[in-house]
Amino acid sequence: MSLQVKGLPEIPEETARVAWSAFPKGSLAMSVRDQLGKVFADELFAEAFGVRGAPGLSRALLSLVTVLQFTEDLTDRQAATMAVRAIDWKYAMGMELSATGFDDSVLARFRARLVEHGMERLVFDRLLEWCREQGLVGAGGRQRTDSTHVISAVRDLNRLELAGESVRAVLEALAVVAPVWLAETMNVPELALRYGERVSGWKLPSSQVKRERLATVFGQDALALLRAVWAPTAPPVLRTLEPVALLRRITVQTYLVTTDARGREVIRKREAEQDGVPPGHLRLWGTAASLPYVNSLVQRHCGLIVSVGPDLHDAVTTAARHNPRQQFIIVGSPVKLANVRSFPPADQSAVIRAIRQVAEPRSSRRT
Known part of the structure; x- marks a missing residue:
């Protein structure tokens, strides 16, 4: 990905008119946009991004989106959706009202490139310092607003979405292939309440404790489904379904099953530094x-x-x-x-x- 020097684009006149009509007092996204151009220039990213190749979204624009999704607790997919349907986001990004936004995968590639070149601190610490001065991001208490936390928090939201969506995909596949078996084996009404709507449509918890709790629930549901599918009485065809194979790999990648001091089974998120990485043939490629x-x-x-x-x-x-x-x-x-x-x-x-x-x-x- 080569990102040409662009900076933040000018706000189209019609977009500005509609945005201020919808938000007479402004919004967080609009406030950030009105002053963000003074904070960053694309040249800061020259080390991580080349200047040759096909033009892409500006680095300043992707920085803006990453901070907005962090402050609103959005996954990449949700942030890309906001860029299409939220008028104040269109204002912040300098987009025409009819603009169709961007593919959410560009955000992950952008963050990966920053981390690869050790530039996540250089870029986001500068932006977040300005946000703290403007009162847009809290500076007190236990809240962390350093750049490393921004990258980590956004990545965790995407992992949480992937964990939930993989369970939902298996439930949909099983409902088609073996509906009677599914109804007899699993608590379908409870699972339907939890996974009836796409996880990408949720407002994911802003609290870290609640996120951890939700991740544990996703892990417990995934483990229960996988054990049911691999039970001797389950139809063998279920183990050949691609969503099931994907769920198994995601579960191994994301979770670790252990026992506590009382011998009870505990499932928790895998931490690479503490728990190591899963076997190579089960990693997510x-x-x-x-x-x-x-x-x-x-x-x-x-x-x-x-x-x-x-x-x-x-x-x-x-x-x-x-x-x-x-x-x-x-x-x-x-x-x-x-x-x-x-x-x-x-x-x-x-x-x-x-x-x-x-x-x-x-x-x-x-x-």
């Missing part, structure tokens, strides 16, 4: 980590899903195999599926033509 997000695009009825490079290749191929009516384009290794068009990376003009062939009919239908 590309397909396991990416498939839920590719599936979310399918569920949003996107007209076309385009994958470039090897990182998402296996996840997109898996999603294409299970969603024959969804159209895909893969730039990279060829895939022989009726709903997938594959192109070599060098043939950029062919990719553009293929995308236009899908986009133009949809555009004409809207008009």
Whole structure:
């Protein structure tokens, strides 16, 4: 990802008019935007981000989004949704009212690049110091507002969402494949209350204690489901379902099962420094980590899903195999599926033509 020097874009006149009409006294996002341009410049990120390649979102803009999602306790997916539907966020980001936002994966890549170059402190400490001076982020008590905490808190929210969504995906799969078995084995009414709505639609707890408690509940549900599926009386086909395999890997990656002093079983979040990492063949790699997000695009009825490079290749191929009516384009290794068009990376003009062939009919239908 190469991010060209842009800084924060100018606020479109119509966006400003509608935002101030909706928020006569302003909002947190609007207050941050009005002064943020004086705090950061894209040049601060030159060490971590190249200046060559296709332009992307500005570094200052991604810093703004990361801090806003931290203050509002939002996952990456929720932050990307806010950029589409929240008028004050559009104001803060300098977006047109009709703008469709950005893909949530860019936020994770942005944070990873900062951490890789040791720049998370340089960037966010400067921003958060200004926020404290303006009274936008609390400076007293036990609240931590240093940059490392911002990165960690946002990452934990995303892990929490992934843990809950993986349980929900298994419940949906089991309800289709073995509804009678599921009803006889699990407490379906209770699970339906907990997972009936997508976790990405929740307002996740702001309290660390409540987050830990929710993570434990997700872990307990995951463990109960996996033990039920692997029980001798369970239909063997259940163990072949991809959502089940994904849940198993996520559970091993995220949780550790131990016993307390009284011999009772305890499930808690895995800490790499304290507990080590899971076995290599069970760690979350590309397909396991990416498939839920590719599936979310399918569920949003996107007209076309385009994958470039090897990182998402296996996840997109898996999603294409299970969603024959969804159209895909893969730039990279060829895939022989009726709903997938594959192109070599060098043939950029062919990719553009293929995308236009899908986009133009949809555009004409809207008009």
